[in-house]
Amino acid sequence: MSKILSSETWERLRSSGARTVALQFPEGLKRRVPETAAALKEAGYAVIISGDPCYGACDLATDALSLADILIHFGHAPVDDRPGVIYEFVQFDFDPEVAEKATSLLNKDQPVGLITTVQHAHLTDKVAAVLEARGFTIVVGDGNARTPCRGQVLGCSYASARSAGTSQFLYVGTGVFHAIGVGLATGARVVALDPYTGFVQEADASRLIRRRFVQIEKARKAETVGIILSTKTGQRREDLARHLVSLSPVADIICMQEVSPDSLLNLGYDCYVNTACPRLAYDDQVRFPVPVLSPPEYEIVRGVRDWDDYIIDEI
Amino acid sequence: MSKILSSETWERLRSSGARTVALQFPEGLKRRVPETAAALKEAGYAVIISGDPCYGACDLATDALSLADILIHFGHAPVDDRPGVIYEFVQFDFDPEVAEKATSLLNKDQPVGLITTVQHAHLTDKVAAVLEARGFTIVVGDGNARTPCRGQVLGCSYASARSAGTSQFLYVGTGVFHAIGVGLATGARVVALDPYTGFVQEADASRLIRRRFVQIEKARKAETVGIILSTKTGQRREDLARHLVSLSPVADIICMQEVSPDSLLNLGYDCYVNTACPRLAYDDQVRFPVPVLSPPEYEIVRGVRDWDDYIIDEI
Numbered sequence: 001m002s003k004i005l006s007s008e009t010w011e012r013l014r015s016s017g018a019r020t021v022a023l024q025f026p027e028g029l030k031r032r033v034p035e036t037a038a039a040l041k042e043a044g045y046a047v048i049i050s051g052d053p054c055y056g057a058c059d060l061a062t063d064a065l066s067l068a069d070i071l072i073h074f075g076h077a078p079v080d081d082r083p084g085v086i087y088e089f090v091q092f093d094f095d096p097e098v099a100e101k102a103t104s105l106l107n108k109d110q111p112v113g114l115i116t117t118v119q120h121a122h123l124t125d126k127v128a129a130v131l132e133a134r135g136f137t138i139v140v141g142d143g144n145a146r147t148p149c150r151g152q153v154l155g156c157s158y159a160s161a162r163s164a165g166t167s168q169f170l171y172v173g174t175g176v177f178h179a180i181g182v183g184l185a186t187g188a189r190v191v192a193l194d195p196y197t198g199f200v201q202e203a204d205a206s207r208l209i210r211r212r213f214v215q216i217e218k219a220r221k222a223e224t225v226g227i228i229l230s231t232k233t234g235q236r237r238e239d240l241a242r243h244l245v246s247l248s249p250v251a252d253i254i255c256m257q258e259v260s261p262d263s264l265l266n267l268g269y270d271c272y273v274n275t276a277c278p279r280l281a282y283d284d285q286v287r288f289p290v291p292v293l294s295p296p297e298y299e300i301v302r303g304v305r306d307w308d309d310y311i312i313d314e315i
Numbered sequence: 316m317s318k319i320l321s322s323e324t325w326e327r328l329r330s331s332g333a334r335t336v337a338l339q340f341p342e343g344l345k346r347r348v349p350e351t352a353a354a355l356k357e358a359g360y361a362v363i364i365s366g367d368p369c370y371g372a373c374d375l376a377t378d379a380l381s382l383a384d385i386l387i388h389f390g391h392a393p394v395d396d397r398p399g400v401i402y403e404f405v406q407f408d409f410d411p412e413v414a415e416k417a418t419s420l421l422n423k424d425q426p427v428g429l430i431t432t433v434q435h436a437h438l439t440d441k442v443a444a445v446l447e448a449r450g451f452t453i454v455v456g457d458g459n460a461r462t463p464c465r466g467q468v469l470g471c472s473y474a475s476a477r478s479a480g481t482s483q484f485l486y487v488g489t490g491v492f493h494a495i496g497v498g499l500a501t502g503a504r505v506v507a508l509d510p511y512t513g514f515v516q517e518a519d520a521s522r523l524i525r526r527r528f529v530q531i532e533k534a535r536k537a538e539t540v541g542i543i544l545s546t547k548t549g550q551r552r553e554d555l556a557r558h559l560v561s562l563s564p565v566a567d568i569i570c571m572q573e574v575s576p577d578s579l580l581n582l583g584y585d586c587y588v589n590t591a592c593p594r595l596a597y598d599d600q601v602r603f604p605v606p607v608l609s610p611p612e613y614e615i616v617r618g619v620r621d622w623d624d625y626i627i628d629e630i
Contacts, residue, residue, distance in 0.1 A: 049582070258367070
């Protein structure tokens with residue numbers, strides 16, 4: 001059987017009795033669509049493709065699933081697991097010995113929480129063993145419905161870091177976004193290790209905080225505020241949107257599927273509050289024409305939260 | 316009461332008993348969102364905005380409506396009228412005497428069918444009177460569920476032209492797209508009059524046909540074909556998509572909300588067939604990386620329709 005799908009997924013497909021299979025790929029893997037569809041058709045299945053943009057398992061292709069018996073969602077671990085969905089996620093290997101590079105920045109006298117993203121989570125125990133062999137005490141926190149793997153974090157959920165409860169963390173993954181998020185969510189010191197290059201750095205949240213405070217100050221002058229309410233399966237926070245809109249008469253709830261710079265520009269509000277994917281405000285502010293605040297940031301603008309209680313937005 | 320909404324719409328709102336009103340604007344009118352929301356809130360209504368792109372009443376904001384009691388859809392006449400929706404369309408005035416400019420290109424010995432788009436449909440009788448005063452016989456065809464105004468055409472429906480049944484037409488509106496569509500749908504000669512500039516021209520379908528045949532020829536070499544199935548309320552032609560996908564084993568059905576060049580590029584098919592808004596293939600081909608065929612064009616590629624039976628796609 002084709003290697004385009006894991007043997008476990010082929011087995012789950014067979015045992016499901018499905019005849020029509022919907023396929024959903026994140027943007028970076030979409031090029032695999034035609035060959036994956038061909039392999040499934042060769043195996044006797046009818047296929048429905050989801051062609052909409054997708055950046056996480058919080059955005060399940062319910063439209064495509066409604067035309068099929070089962071949905072295979074590629075590239076992400078489950079977020080609030082739903083019936084009728086098989087998650088085929090992608091694992092990226094690296095040499096666990098790379099963890100040695102991080103030892104100089106970690107304190108051997110205190111336990112180290114180990115955190116990572118889903119594509120590296122299969123190597124968490126091996127990384128822990130490398131560090132334990134060098135005398136470190138390693139704690140791997142449990143996940144939750146949104147982050148099912150041990151030690152896994154998402155840009156919208158740091159539950160496994162809180163669960164570890166350590167005062168220092170090692171984040172294994174590229175970039176510093178997740179590491180900064182863990183620092184903001186837990187107050188702990190976080191060391192970030194790129195598992196491919198071995199580059200180690202301490203995650204510093206202060207630049208993010210400074211940038212966000214600039215946006216908060218700009219938003220104070222807004223005469224119209226759009227509260228964005230996502231229509232995606234795992235990003236739809238209706239109660240939160242209703243709470244935020246109740247804080248001011250100049251705010252309106254805006255339903256959106258995709259939050260794009262063009263859409264925000266066309267709507268013409270002076271400021272937006274993002275209740276969809278938290279990364280939109282933190283990562284994409286430079287692409288947006290006006291301030292796009294997180295819910296806690298907007299609470300600061302409206303005076304129902306103090307600067308000192310700044311927290312990172314999680315779903 | 317504010318002039319932001321027509322008195323008729325205020326009256327329908329009052330009599331509906333609605334308390335929460337959803338608002339949907341096409342892209343060109345979206346800047347009116349904040350002031351329209353403010354006027355409704357001042358009148359005591361709660362408001363939910365639809366922030367997604369919208370180019371027609373075939374794309375009703377069902378997500379926003381599900382959070383409200385009623386939806387006001389701005390800028391378009393009803394397409395397959397649905398309960399719970401008020402259509403507030405925009406009328407653009409012009410001087411009906413401009414029709415005199417078209418008389419030199421029309422044949423007085425045969426009846427003239429009069430066609431236009433919804434924003435000018437309120438002046439159809441006045442334009443007819445100007446031409447009748449000059450000795451022309453004018454026929455205005457009935458619309459249908461998709462084009463409710465007399466003489467109205469859409470980029471996806473020329474029913475009112477067929478209903479007129481004349482061998483020549485005067486199209487009053489900007490551009491030549493609708494005029495060419497009427498020509499292809501009826502086989503009649505069509506004169507297009509820009510009501511603002513008075514510019515008159517005969518609509519010539521031959522250039523469009525030549526461009527489309529180039530795309531059809533390119534599509535013959537495609538090894539993978541994506542059949543686009545829209546998830547928008549009035550563009551979802553599931554039976555047609557299933558018919559088209561059955562014509563070849565290399566074709567897959569692709570569900571999409573927005574058909575964008577980026578999405579088609581990412582998916583990586585050699586060719587697409589568009590069962591969503593017909594104008595996507597005819598108007599936007601230059602933006603797309605590979606051929607995007609209409610359903611009848613794809614039937615030609617698959618040998619189930621002759622070149623000689625080329626027809627324009629209508630919903």
